[in-house]
Amino acid sequence: MRQTSSVGRRRTSTRWAGCARAPYEAPVRSLLVTALIVLMTGSALADEPQLEVERQRFEAADAELNQLYAEAARALPELLFEQLRLDQRRWLSQRDTYAAQVASLQGAAEAGVETDEPWFWLARTERTEDRTQVLRGWLAYARGSPGVWAGVWVDGYGGRLLLAERPADRLLFALLVVRGPTNHLGEIAGVAERNVRTARFATEPVYGEGQTWLTFVRDGPWLRLVAENAETFHGMRAYFDGLYVRVGDLTPEDRDALAAVLE
Numbered sequence: 001m002r003q004t005s006s007v008g009r010r011r012t013s014t015r016w017a018g019c020a021r022a023p024y025e026a027p028v029r030s031l032l033v034t035a036l037i038v039l040m041t042g043s044a045l046a047d048e049p050q051l052e053v054e055r056q057r058f059e060a061a062d063a064e065l066n067q068l069y070a071e072a073a074r075a076l077p078e079l080l081f082e083q084l085r086l087d088q089r090r091w092l093s094q095r096d097t098y099a100a101q102v103a104s105l106q107g108a109a110e111a112g113v114e115t116d117e118p119w120f121w122l123a124r125t126e127r128t129e130d131r132t133q134v135l136r137g138w139l140a141y142a143r144g145s146p147g148v149w150a151g152v153w154v155d156g157y158g159g160r161l162l163l164a165e166r167p168a169d170r171l172l173f174a175l176l177v178v179r180g181p182t183n184h185l186g187e188i189a190g191v192a193e194r195n196v197r198t199a200r201f202a203t204e205p206v207y208g209e210g211q212t213w214l215t216f217v218r219d220g221p222w223l224r225l226v227a228e229n230a231e232t233f234h235g236m237r238a239y240f241d242g243l244y245v246r247v248g249d250l251t252p253e254d255r256d257a258l259a260a261v262l263e
Contacts, residue, residue: 054121061128068135076142080220084138087243091131091156099123101181123181130156137245141221149194152254153223153244161225161244164258169194171216172258173201175225179238186234189261192216206232214240221245 069088073081103120114120134156149171153161158178166172174189192201197218205212210229217224227240234240250258 049118049122051116051118051121054118054125058121058125058128061125061132065128065132065135068132068139072135072138072142075139080138080142083220084135094157095124095127095131098127098181105181127156130154130158133247134245137247138221141246146221147218148246149199149218149223151246151250152248153246155242155244157242159240159242159244161223162250162254162258164250164255165194166191171199172261173214173216174258174261175214175240177234177238177240179235182237184235184238186230186238186240188212188214188230188233188240189258191261205229208232219243 072084076084099120100114102123103114103117106119133154137154149163150165151163153163158180160176162174164172171192171194172190173192175187177186178184179186188203190201190203192199192214199216201214201216202211208229208231212230212233213226213228214230215226215228217226222243222245225240225242225244230240
């Protein structure tokens with residue numbers, strides 16, 4: 001069943017409607033979408049950020065991230081840490097590109113002087129806080145049970161996935177993404193069929209031919225998600241594909257949201 005969601009990255013007060021959402025238009029501008037973005041980013045877009053305040057917030061977030069990265073270097077097996085190191089390098093490049101785009105769009109910063117714009121530091125901080133959550137997930141994987149499916153998964157780029165295991169090798173899921181500096185949304189939910197380390201969900205698209213498929217593959221600390229023919233479930237620049245990391249257990253509110261998928 002296709003559903004709608006207000007799942008947030010830092011707040012999990014979630015309610016799902018009982019029908020498919022209409023095709024997305026991009027960029028999204030409704031009051032509902034603005035509320036979802038606030039939940040996902042943890043900040044109100046109407047509040048004008050202050051340059052020095054945002055720089056200090058970033059320095060604190062970056063220090064925490066560096067501390068966790070050093071901890072991961074000590075805790076993870078060499079091969080696993082090498083995967084993390086390469087992933088971290090890709091993420092660093094993307095973070096600063098994203099922050100510059102936000103500074104240009106939100107603060108009208110000119111090319112080359114984006115760091116003088118408080119929106120640059122705000123965006124950098126939020127991406128860093130997201131990455132900190134991902135690193136905590138890597139550490140939890142190394143110290144805990146690597147075969148767990150159920151829980152909260154994030155990709156560090158605005159994607160949040162709720163999973164709950166069901167009888168008969170079924171996997172209940174709810175996925176919301178907020179992508180890029182223009183905050184393009186995507187959302188989908190349903191019940192996937194699971195086979196050991198792989199799960200697959202199929203449904204009819206909102207319009208068009210063929211079926212929409214989501215494939216979930218366990219790959220070390222990652223849950224690799226591949227979406228096919230899923231464009232009608234997300235905005236123009238949004239996407240579901242990615243490498244998600246488990247960052248915690250489901251809260252009671254998360255479980256209520258997932259239960260609504262079956263209604």
